[in-house]
Amino acid sequence: MRTQDIRLDAGQSHFAWFDKGSQIVVLDGALAVTLRHGGLDWLPDTPHYVRRMLDEGECLTIETAGHVALSAGGGRTVAATVAEPAARSSVFATWRARLRRVRAQLLGERHVREQP
Secondary structure, eight states: OEEEEEEEOTTOEEEEEEOTTOEEEEEESEEEEEEEOGGGTTOTTSOSEEEEEEOTTOEEEOSSOEEEEEEEETTSOEEEEEEEOOOOOOHHHHHHHHHHHHHHHHHHHHHHHHOO
């Protein structure tokens, strides 16, 4: 797992893309997490974003990949750690990576031949 330490002063925000399975752990202060909730897409008149306040010591696991806004809450400095999931190393993922490389080589040669 890759980790990233984030420190936000009062009034600051951090906007980033987080993969599915990423965990946000609040080390100090209160952190407001705003993320898009895909399960609400079918409801036409509801907001598609969910805001959750995390206090010191709480952890939130991101259910779907997407952009997440982290904001310092409570007028204090916030320290948090984001742990991103490790890359999948399954047989299926390895097979897909090899297939992509072969496809890129074949299509790359084709594009080179088509140019004058």
